[in-house]
Every structure is written in C-alpha cells, then in structure tokens.
Amino acid sequence: MPRYGVAALADLLPAIASAQGVPGLTTGLTLEPADRACVFLVDGLGWEALSAHPEEAPFLGSLLGDAQGATGRPLTCGFPSTTATSLASVGTGLPPGEHGLLGYAVRNPDTGELMNQLRWQPWTDPHGWQPHPTVFQQAHAAGVATCQVSAPHFEHTPLTQVALSGGTFHGRLAAEERMDLAAERLGAGDRALVYTYYAELDGHGHRYGMDSDAWRGQLQYVDRLAQRLAEQLPPRSVLYVTADHGMVDVPDTAAARFDFDEDWELSAGVARLGGEGRLRHLYAVPGAASDVAAVWREVLADQAWVATRDEACALGWFGPRVEARVRERIGDVVVAMSGEAAVIASRAEPNESALVGMHGSATSAEQLVPLLEVRAQ
Incomplete structure (x- = not known):
C-alpha cells in the first residue's frame, strides 16, 4: 500500500517547501530544512532495481540507506505506479484521488471516451x-x-501545465546541460526550488527490459548525471534524487501475457479497457460490473488483485480521499497485476503490448522509489 501522508511521492515537495517557509503545506514526511533544494527525478528508477545494480551505479549506491553515513530510503510512489499519476502527485503534493490523474488511460465521465493522461x-x-x-x-x-x-x-505540454508549472521553465536538450543549469539556478536565490528530469532510463526499460545491456548502460549514465549535479551544489543546498515508479520485466509467454483481445472471458461485459498492462481500469457495460469482477478473479487467480471501484476506494489505493469529480474516472473494476504478469491488448494496443518492461501495479518493484540525499554546507 502507498504510504500516503507519511512516505509517498506526494509528500516530498510539501516537506521541502514547508521547510523553506511556504505556508499551507502539511505532510508527515520530515526532511532537514535547506534554503535551496533540487529534485532530480529519474523516470523508471525503482528502489529495488537500483539496489540490485551497485556496480552500474556506484555514486547512487553510496547514498542508499545501507551505505555508511547515507540517509537514502524508499518512498512509495502512489497508485497506479505510472508516470502521469506520479508526476501529478509530485507537483501538486496530492494523492491521486485528489489530483485526479488515476492512470495511463482512464474514461472521461463527461464524454465516455478513454483519455490518455500522458499524451493528453x-x-x-x-x-x-x-x-x-x-x-x-x-x-x-x-x-x-x-x-x-x-x-x-x-514546456507546453498539458501534463506540465497541471502537474509541474510554476516559476520559470528552462529547456535544454542535453542532459549534462540540464544538470549544470539546475545547479546554476539553485544558487540564483537565497531560497530556491529546482526540478529536473531524465526520461531515457524508463524508455530503455520498456523497450529492452532491465535485464539488458541497454538498460544497464542507461543506469550508468544516470549515475554520472547525478554525481555531476551533486558536485556543483552551491552552499546551503540539498539534492534529492527520486523517481516516479519502478518496473518489472514481463516474460514473452502466454502464461505471463493475458491477451484481452483474444480472450472472450476477459472481454465479456467490458465496454472499455483502460489503464495499461500492469494496471487495468475495466469499464463495464451497465449492470455487468460484479460479473466482470468475478470472471477476472477466476481467470487471473493469483496473478492479480481485483477490486471493484468501491472496494479500491475503501482500501485507500488512490489515497485517503477520492474527490467526487474524479471518482467515475476509476474503472468499475480495478485490476492490479502481481508477479510478472500483464494484461495486454494485442490488436488495440500493439505497441504497448510489445513492451518488455512494464509498470503500474502495486508490487514493491513498482511501488518503491528512492529518496537519496546529498547536502552541501
């Protein structure tokens, strides 16, 4: 379960900003105050994957909690464990049930259409x-x-507008230039809050899987970027390295990839299939929700956690509160995959169905992300 209000991604910026004197922000996450703070978010850098690759990431590994003098610890990213949801949680300081970006693709209650919240x-x-x-x-x-x-x-994407806007935007193509500029902007004021982002670790995980030289090479590069930024921190500043979610590699087998488009049992009674391979929102035809939940529980058995909308909300999957305006965006049935399985849709989602690495569910490999800290005196 995400640790909303205590140790979730949504708690990070409120903890930083409140310590800088920004009013009206509350959280149970406690961080040592710093006048200047930089958040470096690496897309797809799960706590478990990072911990398992010390040779590829010696600098980041030195910041993990088991290293001498290190304070690194895991946060839970929130549910679902996917980019649009997590970036909105980071930027707004709110759980998904309040900001309303509840997955990769959800139904718009006003139109009945699926809305892709990453591509908008x-x-x-x-x-x-x-x-x-x-x-x-x-x-x-x-x-x-x-x-x-x-x-x-x-700079001008809708996701940036609703999740990350505020202050100024500085665009740089080269990741090294982003690290250098982030450090420069950090020293531009007596109190500063800087956010920077790197996407390609996630992209390589999706395409090639984490058990690949391509992914490991990206992790090595991320490690060098983080060290480059850390070495340029101005006085009275702190760097936090974190991520939006982890990832699991899904085997290319029929036993691990349930194909919604080819399985009449799974598709029966489902008007729209939302979410993504590891986390599905099922929008049932009127009156069929309970039957859909029962069939998916039977077909997927121990490969998934299956809950109705009411059950998922009551269990707090999306946070302690789900606002009325977003409740109907949640599937009538919510399916979170366990283990290494996924529900693909080979005809409707051919590109997504071919991915090796996936995320979205509530396993520790997907939920746990690092909160690593470097301080300058």
Whole structure:
C-alpha cells in the first residue's frame, strides 16, 4: 500500500517547501530544512532495481540507506505506479484521488471516451481536469526562486501545465546541460526550488527490459548525471534524487501475457479497457460490473488483485480521499497485476503490448522509489 501522508511521492515537495517557509503545506514526511533544494527525478528508477545494480551505479549506491553515513530510503510512489499519476502527485503534493490523474488511460465521465493522461489525447481542458495549484506555484508566490529544467518539448505540454508549472521553465536538450543549469539556478536565490528530469532510463526499460545491456548502460549514465549535479551544489543546498515508479520485466509467454483481445472471458461485459498492462481500469457495460469482477478473479487467480471501484476506494489505493469529480474516472473494476504478469491488448494496443518492461501495479518493484540525499554546507 502507498504510504500516503507519511512516505509517498506526494509528500516530498510539501516537506521541502514547508521547510523553506511556504505556508499551507502539511505532510508527515520530515526532511532537514535547506534554503535551496533540487529534485532530480529519474523516470523508471525503482528502489529495488537500483539496489540490485551497485556496480552500474556506484555514486547512487553510496547514498542508499545501507551505505555508511547515507540517509537514502524508499518512498512509495502512489497508485497506479505510472508516470502521469506520479508526476501529478509530485507537483501538486496530492494523492491521486485528489489530483485526479488515476492512470495511463482512464474514461472521461463527461464524454465516455478513454483519455490518455500522458499524451493528453483526446484533448481535454487541462485545468478543468486537474484544478489544484502546484507546489511550485505556491512556492513561487511565497518568494522562493522556483524553476523547472527539462527537455524543451515538455514546456507546453498539458501534463506540465497541471502537474509541474510554476516559476520559470528552462529547456535544454542535453542532459549534462540540464544538470549544470539546475545547479546554476539553485544558487540564483537565497531560497530556491529546482526540478529536473531524465526520461531515457524508463524508455530503455520498456523497450529492452532491465535485464539488458541497454538498460544497464542507461543506469550508468544516470549515475554520472547525478554525481555531476551533486558536485556543483552551491552552499546551503540539498539534492534529492527520486523517481516516479519502478518496473518489472514481463516474460514473452502466454502464461505471463493475458491477451484481452483474444480472450472472450476477459472481454465479456467490458465496454472499455483502460489503464495499461500492469494496471487495468475495466469499464463495464451497465449492470455487468460484479460479473466482470468475478470472471477476472477466476481467470487471473493469483496473478492479480481485483477490486471493484468501491472496494479500491475503501482500501485507500488512490489515497485517503477520492474527490467526487474524479471518482467515475476509476474503472468499475480495478485490476492490479502481481508477479510478472500483464494484461495486454494485442490488436488495440500493439505497441504497448510489445513492451518488455512494464509498470503500474502495486508490487514493491513498482511501488518503491528512492529518496537519496546529498547536502552541501
């Protein structure tokens, strides 16, 4: 279960900003105050995967909690463990049930269509979909020098608008330039909050799997980037390295890949299939939700946790509170895969179905992300 309010991604920025004197932010996560703080978010860097590869990531490994003098610890990313959901949690400081980005693709209750919250298709008014202010906006209003340093193409995306906006945006293509500029901007004010991001570790995990030279090479590169940034920290600053989710490799076998498009039992009674391979939102035809839940429990057996919408909300999967405006975005049935299995859709989602590495569910490999800390005096 995500540790909302205590040790979840949604608690990170409120803990940082409140320690900088930004009012109105509360969290149970306690961090040592710093005038200047930088968050370096590495897409797809799970705690378990990082811990399992000390040779590829010696610098980051030296920050893990089992290293001498290190304070690194895992956070839970929240549910589902996917990029759109986690970035919204990071930026707003809210659990998914409040910010409303509840997965990779969910049904828009107003139109009945599936809305991809990463690509923002079909177009939906961003601030109508997610109306809460970001922590960056609140910090900027409180006089903290706030900025985002990322790839230029992210500047005007709807996801950036609703999750990460506030202060200034600095676009740089080269990751090394982003690290250098993040350190520079960190020293630009007496109080500063800087966010920077790297995406390609996740991309290589999806395409090649974590048991690949390509993924390990990316981890080595991420390690060098983090060290480059850490070595340039100005005085009175702290660097936090974290991630939006972990990942699991899904074997290319029929036993591990349940194909919704080829399985009449799984597709019966399902009007729309949302989510992604490791976490599915099932939108049932009217009156069929309980039957759909029963069939999926039987077919998937011990390969998944299957809950109705009411059960998932009551269990707190999406946070302690689910706002009324977002409740119907949740599937009538929610399916979180365990082990290494996935529910693919070979015809409707050919590209996603071919991925090796996947995420979205509630296993520790997907849920646990690092919170690694480097401080400059």
